Amino acid sequence: MNKTPTFRKRIGLEIYRKIRHNNVKLHELNTLFWECTLRCNLSCRHCGSDCRVQSDKKDMPVADFMRVIDEITPHVNPNKTMIIFTGGEALLRKDLEICGKELYDRGFPWGLVSNGMALTPQRFQSLLASGLHSITISFDGFEEAHNWLRGNHKSYANALNAIKMLTKVKNIVWDVVTCVNKKNISDLNAFKEFLIETGVKDWRIFTIFPVGRAAESPELQLSNAEFTSVLDFIRETRKENRIHLSYGCEGFLGNYEQEVRDHFYTCHAGINVASVLADGSISACPSIRSNFNQGNIYTDNFWQVWNDRFKPFRDRNWAHTGACADCEMWRYCEGNGMHLHDDEGKLMVCHYQRIN
């Protein structure tokens, strides 16, 4: 497929550009991540966070996070503001249920991102009873490929058990996320069939960007041809309509826009999405580098930070340099995902350029 957007797609992109600019002006917070722990029960090859099996950093007390929630509550519609626990591995915290109930008492729906290792039937029931609304399980291919990436010989079996549990419940939404790399790319079609057979309805595919441990492992990075083939695979799978498959949020994809996702590309970081990180830092998505942090809950009022700061997220002209300076797709892309910029603000990956 030619990567340059067609005339029809450009009309859509132009209209969406106006919507995006209006959205930036409004910057309504509708997703708040809480990096509730840096502890993790796995040691994944591609991990971009600062997590460790034994983190020397203590988990933030629930009360400190709830103070942030109380700061934002008068200014948002709680029913339309999703709180997402992430880590590390969020399930290593034993008090998620306490936090979940507190959130739900204030009207906030909440969910979590997990590797599934610690999602026992008992824990799942306890989370459901505390109002769990949404969950994402990482599942990176068949046993060998998954365990290789996750660095634990039990991780595949546990993730699969977690997914099987989820197939039996009706009152939450959930999906499976797969990081495609050189070890699992050739199995994508067979893996798709396996997921359908298992009862998975929603599936997201990510490619791995070279940050953290991922930067040190060449097996994790796809060639441009492989990357394009993944987009083609997603596009074809969506046409089949047997499983709802999407490419992750990152990256403007030219003519693949609307073909591999339900919506046009946009980076919602700092526009609709914020994070409270493990040390109290206020950021947008948890995967964005720390030089883009906007404040800290222990020294700043979260809502003031959300309203008065976040300028680099809402005015992206600073990114209109280097490879982006002369790119004709700038008006639609505005410098790709915020998490793809390094400490100096330089863009590390351009998805549009990667498409063959």
Added chain:
Amino acid sequence: MKVNWKKNLFKGLCLTSVAFVFQACYGTPQDFGQDVLIEGRVVSKNSNLPAKGIKITIEDGPQYVYTDNEGNFGFYTMQRDNLKLTFEDIDSTENRQFIKKDTLLRITDEKVMVNIMLDEKE
């Protein structure tokens, strides 16, 4: 030619209609559906003492909770008009034995309180 322009514009607008729907791309799928909170207490009909360790199961799903030492329980579940709960003593004779009981709740609010008395087995 006029027809083609109209067709293209229509297609373009259709294409963007879904763009109004925000979807979190990193993180979890978004779900803003509202739940109902069911809270209550289970006691013995014979002695009025709290019944601990009673398993409370929701009829149409795999969800369940247990009562605590004071016989209290609470859980969130999907909104619906009626909810059938089953109260079951599953820890044999450890804390006396109770007869299984089903209750049908009519859900009219976001929060429902339910107090249950279980008959003890002879």
